Amino acid sequence: MPEPRSGRRRPLSRRAVLAAAAVGLSTALTASLSACSSSSSSDVSSGGVTLTFSWWGNDDRAARTKKAVELFEKEHPGVEVRTSNADFGSYMQKLATQAAGGGIPDVAQLDYRQISQYAGGGALLPLDEAVGNGTIRTSEMDEEFVRTGTFEGKQYALPMGRGITGYAYDSTVYRKAGIPTPQPGWTWQEWARANRKIAALGLKSPDGRDMVGANDNGVNEDIFEDWLRSRGGKLYKSQTELGFTEDDLTEFWTFCDKLREEGVVAEAKDTSQASTTELSPMGRGLAAADFTWDAPFPGYPALLGDQVHFAPVPTADGRQGAYFKPSMLLGVGANSEHPKEAAELVDFLLNDERAGDILGFTRSTPPNRTIAARVAKTLEGAEKEIYEYAQNMEKYGLDAPPPAPPRGDVAIQTAFKRAYHRVMYELTSPREAAREFIDEAERELRS
Numbered sequence: 001m002p003e004p005r006s007g008r009r010r011p012l013s014r015r016a017v018l019a020a021a022a023v024g025l026s027t028a029l030t031a032s033l034s035a036c037s038s039s040s041s042s043d044v045s046s047g048g049v050t051l052t053f054s055w056w057g058n059d060d061r062a063a064r065t066k067k068a069v070e071l072f073e074k075e076h077p078g079v080e081v082r083t084s085n086a087d088f089g090s091y092m093q094k095l096a097t098q099a100a101g102g103g104i105p106d107v108a109q110l111d112y113r114q115i116s117q118y119a120g121g122g123a124l125l126p127l128d129e130a131v132g133n134g135t136i137r138t139s140e141m142d143e144e145f146v147r148t149g150t151f152e153g154k155q156y157a158l159p160m161g162r163g164i165t166g167y168a169y170d171s172t173v174y175r176k177a178g179i180p181t182p183q184p185g186w187t188w189q190e191w192a193r194a195n196r197k198i199a200a201l202g203l204k205s206p207d208g209r210d211m212v213g214a215n216d217n218g219v220n221e222d223i224f225e226d227w228l229r230s231r232g233g234k235l236y237k238s239q240t241e242l243g244f245t246e247d248d249l250t251e252f253w254t255f256c257d258k259l260r261e262e263g264v265v266a267e268a269k270d271t272s273q274a275s276t277t278e279l280s281p282m283g284r285g286l287a288a289a290d291f292t293w294d295a296p297f298p299g300y301p302a303l304l305g306d307q308v309h310f311a312p313v314p315t316a317d318g319r320q321g322a323y324f325k326p327s328m329l330l331g332v333g334a335n336s337e338h339p340k341e342a343a344e345l346v347d348f349l350l351n352d353e354r355a356g357d358i359l360g361f362t363r364s365t366p367p368n369r370t371i372a373a374r375v376a377k378t379l380e381g382a383e384k385e386i387y388e389y390a391q392n393m394e395k396y397g398l399d400a401p402p403p404a405p406p407r408g409d410v411a412i413q414t415a416f417k418r419a420y421h422r423v424m425y426e427l428t429s430p431r432e433a434a435r436e437f438i439d440e441a442e443r444e445l446r447s
Helices: 014-024 060-077 087-102 111-119 126-130 142-147 172-177 188-201 221-230 246-262 268-272 299-304 339-351 353-359 369-376 381-396 408-426 430-447
Strands: 047-055 078-085 106-109 157-163 166-171 236-238 289-293 309-311 325-332
Touching: 047 087, 060 339, 060 353, 078 087, 087 111, 106 111, 106 339, 111 142, 111 325, 111 408, 126 339, 142 157, 142 325, 157 339, 166 172, 166 221, 166 246, 166 299, 172 188, 172 309, 188 246, 221 246, 221 408, 246 369, 246 408, 246 430, 299 309, 299 381, 309 381, 325 339, 339 353, 353 369, 369 381, 369 430, 408 430
Parallel strands: 047 078, 047 106
Antiparallel strands: 106 325, 157 325, 166 289, 166 309
């Protein structure tokens, strides 16, 4: 049975709380979790055990998760699970507040960017013993993927979904422009030429402007990471050190800025509004392609039509920078009074075939390979496409995923977007923005 960490628990700093809350900047803190009960995990009902379990997601994910939890309760008499869920922004802010106040739920869904922060702050329980004694099984998961939930050599969370980046693209527009179907080895130069061909078509968007090739990559740290990895680099060298230079970032932002100046990717004002699929340049009919993750990709064909497909991220001379990232993870609260039962719930959600059938691909591809293959037989349309896309990318060859980002990553991601906004609004040069960003990022990592 997992045991709480020994020694005095170090509380999360105010900086850490604010950084976690920054993930949900667009959502008010008052939008609280829809908890079934306010009782704590120490509540005992008729001599049984009560666990709390929280996650973020839409109504479909909530309904499926609750159904899986009901099955767990049936299989574990005497254990009651009180569930709560919310939209992403509200959830992140609430969890940060709970962590700072002394305790997250017994089982909590976590973002990849939270692992180092919450593990380093003592909010998560190490799960090495639970994994070692088989309470949480990992034999059907890739070892490299399981390691994404580690911090300083200890396992603090287990991936609940396996996601990967790509481009939603309009195949009809690509054919009109004479662009071949993108393959895993296509390059950034080919991607740029494709955008120029699309812009040259003179197709009109709903507001009368010419359609462009894609969104502006410069605003997105995830794209920069893929670009870096395709060149053999990485975003972070360690928990306290960046893995790239001012020259690296200057080159990337110069590449992006030049395409925007040419008018072949989205304008600054359109990039700034892209907070949802519907508001993205592609969603508004302004662009023929949009960088996205596999899990939200089905929203594009649902909005725009079945001619929208999922293409690989471009490469540097054939080397793919994309990697399989946990779409989300499950962790156990450090102050849980029932760590054994909490670990059993984690294992059930990840490894029980019946739970897998219920949850499906609502959190992207299940990390348990047997369950993923089982559920994939029922997939259709866009969901089937992203599963097959992941299979093809795996065959093509991807580097191992990096460790969980450092605790300052949430704030650094926000600073990255802010810095490039200054470039695309022509308030500074790519070189100056890169210098200022790196100074801010290094301060954040040292703090």
